[in-house]
Amino acid sequence: MPDAASFPSEPVLVAEGLRKTYGDLAAVDGVSLEVRPGEIVGLVGPNGAGKTTVISMILGVLQPTAGSIHIGGVDLAKARSRALALANFAAVYAPLPGNLSVEQNLRVFGLMYGVKQLSARIDDLIAEFDLTRHRKVKAGVLSSGEQTRVALAKAMLNRPRLLLLDEPTASIDPSTARDIRARILEFAHERQAGVLWTSHNMYEVAEVCDRVLFLSRGRVLLAGEPERLVAEHAAPNLEELFIRVAHEHPATGEGLG
Incomplete structure (x- = not known):
C-alpha cells in the first residue's frame, strides 16, 4: 500500500459556484463542493435535484453557465484533456x-x-x-x-485521482453491492483517490461516505458528516433525514410545509 504521505494533500476536485441554466430554468444553481484525497463524498437528493447535471459538468459533458471546476489542480475550462485524464466515471445508465x-x-x-x-x-x-x-x-x-x-x-x-460514480450499485443484488462498496472503499483509501458518489440508498451512503451533500432544486441544502447531520437534525437515520429534506424542499413544485 502506498504511503499516504506521498500523495498531495490538496483537493482532487474543487467546484465553485456551478450553475447550469436552460432558459429560465436553473438545473444547478450555485453549487460548490470539494473532494479531498482518500475521501468519499455523497451527493444525494430527489430525482431532478441536479445530481447528474453536476456530474456531467465535472466530466466536461455539459458546459457550466457559470462557475469553475478544477481536477487535481487543473482548470477544466483551460486544460480539458489534462484535467479529465485525472478522472474516470461509472454509472448504470452508461453501459459499455x-x-x-x-x-x-x-x-x-x-x-x-x-x-x-x-x-x-x-x-x-x-x-x-x-x-x-x-x-x-x-x-x-x-x-x-x-x-x-x-x-x-x-x-x-x-x-484516477477522481472517481465519479452515479448510482453505481443500483439494480444489483445486495451481496454484489456490498462487494462493490468494499472495492471502492479500498481503492479510495489505498490510492488516496477522491470519490464523488450519488445514490438513493441512504444506508449505503451512511456506510461509505465521509461527507454528504443534500441537493434539492439545484442547490446544496445540507452538508456534513452523515452521523453529525443525523444528530443535528434529530433524525433516526440518514434515510429519514433524506425523506424529510425531500418533502420540505422538493425538486419541483412547492414545499409540502
Missing part, C-alpha cells in the same frame, strides 16, 4: 458497448486513456473484479451485476 467483449472494452478504453503496460493492467483488473470467466464474453449478455463490475474495472483503468 455490448458488442465488445470484457477484454475488448477494457483495451479500447485503456488505449483512449493512454494506460501504460495496458495488457498487464487489464489482467490485474479482470482478476480483481472476478471477471476471468467472462473475459471473452460480450458485455451485452452479462448480468447487471457483472456489467457493473466491468464498468468499475473500466473506471479504474487509468488509476
Whole structure:
C-alpha cells in the first residue's frame, strides 16, 4: 500500500459556484463542493435535484453557465484533456458497448486513456473484479451485476485521482453491492483517490461516505458528516433525514410545509 504521505494533500476536485441554466430554468444553481484525497463524498437528493447535471459538468459533458471546476489542480475550462485524464466515471445508465467483449472494452478504453503496460493492467483488473470467466464474453449478455463490475474495472483503468460514480450499485443484488462498496472503499483509501458518489440508498451512503451533500432544486441544502447531520437534525437515520429534506424542499413544485 502506498504511503499516504506521498500523495498531495490538496483537493482532487474543487467546484465553485456551478450553475447550469436552460432558459429560465436553473438545473444547478450555485453549487460548490470539494473532494479531498482518500475521501468519499455523497451527493444525494430527489430525482431532478441536479445530481447528474453536476456530474456531467465535472466530466466536461455539459458546459457550466457559470462557475469553475478544477481536477487535481487543473482548470477544466483551460486544460480539458489534462484535467479529465485525472478522472474516470461509472454509472448504470452508461453501459459499455455490448458488442465488445470484457477484454475488448477494457483495451479500447485503456488505449483512449493512454494506460501504460495496458495488457498487464487489464489482467490485474479482470482478476480483481472476478471477471476471468467472462473475459471473452460480450458485455451485452452479462448480468447487471457483472456489467457493473466491468464498468468499475473500466473506471479504474487509468488509476484516477477522481472517481465519479452515479448510482453505481443500483439494480444489483445486495451481496454484489456490498462487494462493490468494499472495492471502492479500498481503492479510495489505498490510492488516496477522491470519490464523488450519488445514490438513493441512504444506508449505503451512511456506510461509505465521509461527507454528504443534500441537493434539492439545484442547490446544496445540507452538508456534513452523515452521523453529525443525523444528530443535528434529530433524525433516526440518514434515510429519514433524506425523506424529510425531500418533502420540505422538493425538486419541483412547492414545499409540502
